[in-house]
Amino acid sequence: MLINYYIFLSLALFCIGIVGVLTRRNAIIIFMCIELMLNAVNLLLVAFSKMHHLTAAAADPNAIAGTDAQIFVFFIMVVAAAEVSVGLAIIVMMYRNVHSTDVNFLNRLKH
Amino acid sequence: MQNAFQIVYLIPLFPLIGFLLNGLLRKHLPRPAISLIGCTSILASFLMSVWVFIGVKNGNTHVAEYFDFIRVGKLVIPFAFQIDALSSLFLLIITGVGFLIHVYSTSYMHGEKPEHFARYFSFLNLFVFSMLLLVMGANYVIMFIGWEGVGLCSYLLIGYWFKNQEYNKAANKAFIMNRIGDLAFLIAIFWLIAKGGSANYSDLESFVTKLSGTDITVITMLLFIGATCKSAQIPLYTWLPDAMAGPTPVSALIHAATMVTAGIYMIARSNILYSLSPLTMNVVAYVGLATALLAATIALKQNDIKKVLAYSTVSQLGFMFLALGCGAYTAAVFHVMTHAFFKALLFLGSGSVIHAMGGVQDIRQMGGLSGKLKVTFITFLIGCIAIAGIPPFSGFFSKDAILLSAFEKNPVMYGVALFTALLTAFYMFRLLFVTFTGSFRGTEEQKHHLHESPAAMTIPLVILAVLSVIGGLVGIPEVLMQGGDKLASFLSPVIAAHESPNPVSHSTELGLMGLSTALVLGMIVFAWVKFKNYKSKEETGFGKVLENKWYVDELYEKIIVQPLQQAATFLKNVIEKNIIDGLVNGVGKATQYGSRQLRLLQSGQVGSYVLLMIVSMVVIFAFQFFLRK
Numbered sequence: 001m002l003i004n005y006y007i008f009l010s011l012a013l014f015c016i017g018i019v020g021v022l023t024r025r026n027a028i029i030i031f032m033c034i035e036l037m038l039n040a041v042n043l044l045l046v047a048f049s050k051m052h053h054l055t056a057a058a059a060d061p062n063a064i065a066g067t068d069a070q071i072f073v074f075f076i077m078v079v080a081a082a083e084v085s086v087g088l089a090i091i092v093m094m095y096r097n098v099h100s101t102d103v104n105f106l107n108r109l110k111h
Numbered sequence: 112m113q114n115a116f117q118i119v120y121l122i123p124l125f126p127l128i129g130f131l132l133n134g135l136l137r138k139h140l141p142r143p144a145i146s147l148i149g150c151t152s153i154l155a156s157f158l159m160s161v162w163v164f165i166g167v168k169n170g171n172t173h174v175a176e177y178f179d180f181i182r183v184g185k186l187v188i189p190f191a192f193q194i195d196a197l198s199s200l201f202l203l204i205i206t207g208v209g210f211l212i213h214v215y216s217t218s219y220m221h222g223e224k225p226e227h228f229a230r231y232f233s234f235l236n237l238f239v240f241s242m243l244l245l246v247m248g249a250n251y252v253i254m255f256i257g258w259e260g261v262g263l264c265s266y267l268l269i270g271y272w273f274k275n276q277e278y279n280k281a282a283n284k285a286f287i288m289n290r291i292g293d294l295a296f297l298i299a300i301f302w303l304i305a306k307g308g309s310a311n312y313s314d315l316e317s318f319v320t321k322l323s324g325t326d327i328t329v330i331t332m333l334l335f336i337g338a339t340c341k342s343a344q345i346p347l348y349t350w351l352p353d354a355m356a357g358p359t360p361v362s363a364l365i366h367a368a369t370m371v372t373a374g375i376y377m378i379a380r381s382n383i384l385y386s387l388s389p390l391t392m393n394v395v396a397y398v399g400l401a402t403a404l405l406a407a408t409i410a411l412k413q414n415d416i417k418k419v420l421a422y423s424t425v426s427q428l429g430f431m432f433l434a435l436g437c438g439a440y441t442a443a444v445f446h447v448m449t450h451a452f453f454k455a456l457l458f459l460g461s462g463s464v465i466h467a468m469g470g471v472q473d474i475r476q477m478g479g480l481s482g483k484l485k486v487t488f489i490t491f492l493i494g495c496i497a498i499a500g501i502p503p504f505s506g507f508f509s510k511d512a513i514l515l516s517a518f519e520k521n522p523v524m525y526g527v528a529l530f531t532a533l534l535t536a537f538y539m540f541r542l543l544f545v546t547f548t549g550s551f552r553g554t555e556e557q558k559h560h561l562h563e564s565p566a567a568m569t570i571p572l573v574i575l576a577v578l579s580v581i582g583g584l585v586g587i588p589e590v591l592m593q594g595g596d597k598l599a600s601f602l603s604p605v606i607a608a609h610e611s612p613n614p615v616s617h618s619t620e621l622g623l624m625g626l627s628t629a630l631v632l633g634m635i636v637f638a639w640v641k642f643k644n645y646k647s648k649e650e651t652g653f654g655k656v657l658e659n660k661w662y663v664d665e666l667y668e669k670i671i672v673q674p675l676q677q678a679a680t681f682l683k684n685v686i687e688k689n690i691i692d693g694l695v696n697g698v699g700k701a702t703q704y705g706s707r708q709l710r711l712l713q714s715g716q717v718g719s720y721v722l723l724m725i726v727s728m729v730v731i732f733a734f735q736f737f738l739r740k
Contacts (some may be wrong), residue, residue: 018725021721022718022721022722022725025718064621103718104716104718106717
């Protein structure tokens with residue numbers, strides 16, 4: 001298995017996420033891009049975890065080395081889910097107030 | 112007698128209490144209470160001093176240590192008082208003359224408002240306290256505390272009439288010039304501590320093995336610079352004549368009898384070191400001689416009664432330094448003592464004259480005062496005879512001892528010193544005749560106002576006059592009386608006997624005495640002929656140069672004060688305005704500009720924040736990746 005493919009895929013996903021966050025003004029799309037970045041990281045974690053586990057298992061079939069990253073991914077998913085619920089609530093509130101999901105309307109952070 | 116030594120701290124404590132009482136309660140005390148506090152405190156320490164003196168005379172000495180003043184590493188500087196022959200003698204002079212002058216002041220200053228009257232007495236008490244600290248201290252550090260204290264009191268009392276700007280300037284001049292000497296003194300103490308590890312007088316003898324010859328020369332020279340300032344020697348003497356701005360009793364106490372002799376005390380105290388440095392001894396002798404001569408010539412033509420006495424003081428101090436430089440420490444201390452008597456007497460007498468004249472100090476407006484001011488005249492006459500050096504008055508013995516030591520060192524020096532002594536006789540009797548004989552030259556109103564001073568002023572005069580007459584009898588030279596030089600034997604534990612390199616025979620000594628006495632008498636007659644009917648006239652030629660004090664003040668003004676002021680102006684206008692201000696304002700402007708630019712970053716756009724965040728993270732990663740190996 002070539003780890004390179006996974007790395008490039010997650011890098012691509014992450015960059016798409018960043019560019020999306022930077023260029024789009026719709027809050028929902030920005031949100032989706034953030035999720036994309038999180039999942040790019042998750043993908044990378046799982047890929048590396050699998051790789052380390054394979055090398056360890058080759059020496060000892062009962063080895064559990066490298067599996068902890070996969071547990072970590074579950075934590076990220078849980079946190080992301082929680083974040084989504086809060087973020088969507090914010091977006092709903094924002095829409096109620098300004099009747100738009102355009103983040104540039106919210107430039108009052110400087111005051 | 113041990114118990115006198117155990118409570119020796121009371122001697123300086125009394126004046127300190129007097130200072131505190133008068134100083135703190137100056138707005139509440141009535142005038143008699145102030146006088147009482149001021150005088151009693153000094154009288155108490157005088158009585159203590161007599162007690163201590165008797166103890167010392169019986170052969171006891173004492174070092175009273177109270178606490179460690181400074182303790183750093185191996186260096187310990189105790190707060191201790193040393194009572195021995197030298198300090199007990201000075202204690203007597205300071206408290207004795209000081210007491211008489213306090214009594215005199217109660218009458219002389221009676222015109223002052225009570226609070227100023229109290230201020231005057233508190234300063235005077237503080238002065239006596241500092242002076243006692245100076246002579247009682249058992250090491251140079253304690254001496255330095257007193258040294259600074261007397262300088263401060265001198266400043267405060269010269270500027271006592273602070274509403275007169277000229278007087279304030281005179282006070283500043285005295286204080287600032289004294290700083291120069293204080294610095295030298297301080298460096299000498301540091302040097303001594305650095306090389307010898309102690310500042311105690313008791314360790315001086317052991318220093319001889321610790322210090323190299325160069326060290327001793329440097330230390331003694333620095334101490335001498337300190338002494339030239341306090342004791343008004345060339346080149347730092349010009350503050351003393353200006354110090355006459357203070358009230359006359361102050362001039363008598365501080366600027367004639369006690370404070371200005373601090374330098375002589377210091378050198379006499381360090382005589383072990385000085386004896387080891389012939390170079391310094393020569394410098395001391397020549398500076399003293401030059402000062403004596405210069406000041407005497409200036410005194411010839413002064414017309415202010417106090418200025419004449421001031422220059423006379425400078426000149427007499429020069430004599431004392433001459434004696435120190437010749438190794439005749441005892442003669443110097445002897446002259447300090449007799450000088451304290453007759454110069455205090457002369458100053459107080461002049462105060463009495465000024466009092467009678469309603470504040471006039473110019474002798475050209477006086478004349479013929481002997482009729483109205485009988486006591487003052489007679490005591491002043493005694494003072495003049497004493498300072499001129501006619502036997503058996505006190506000045507004769509001390510001056511003769513100095514002249515003899517000069518003769519033993521170098522006959523040329525003796526010649527110059529003798530000439531100066533003749534000038535002394537001349538200007539003192541000029542002062543006496545111009546002031547007290549002839550006809551009155553002031554206004555009718557002043558003539559009407561002339562009166563003898565009250566008893567509080569004349570009694571100190573009479574006591575000082577008696578002392579001026581008999582004060583010299585403690586130091587009759589061996590040639591006149593076997594064992595007559597009681598002072599020398601009294602001081603011998605502290606001051607090693609003066610061993611002359613080429614002692615003179617008794618007949619020469621007698622001849623020198625006869626010569627100086629005859630010449631002085633001649634000078635007095637000459638002064639009588641010249642000044643019995645004095646008419647003031649404009650001075651011309653050389654006389655004018657003398658009247659203007661050799662233009663030394665003007666010279667100092669030109670070569671020191673003006674360049675200093677120009678440098679200060681340059682610093683103020685160029686360095687301060689352009690460089691310092693530019694730097695300070697530049698920092699302010701740069702900060703303002705920078706913040707104005709930085710402010711633009713905070714746009715409020717979430718996108719730009721995120722962009723910045725990402726860019727920074729990329730930069731940090733790049734940094735980590737490429738630069739960290």
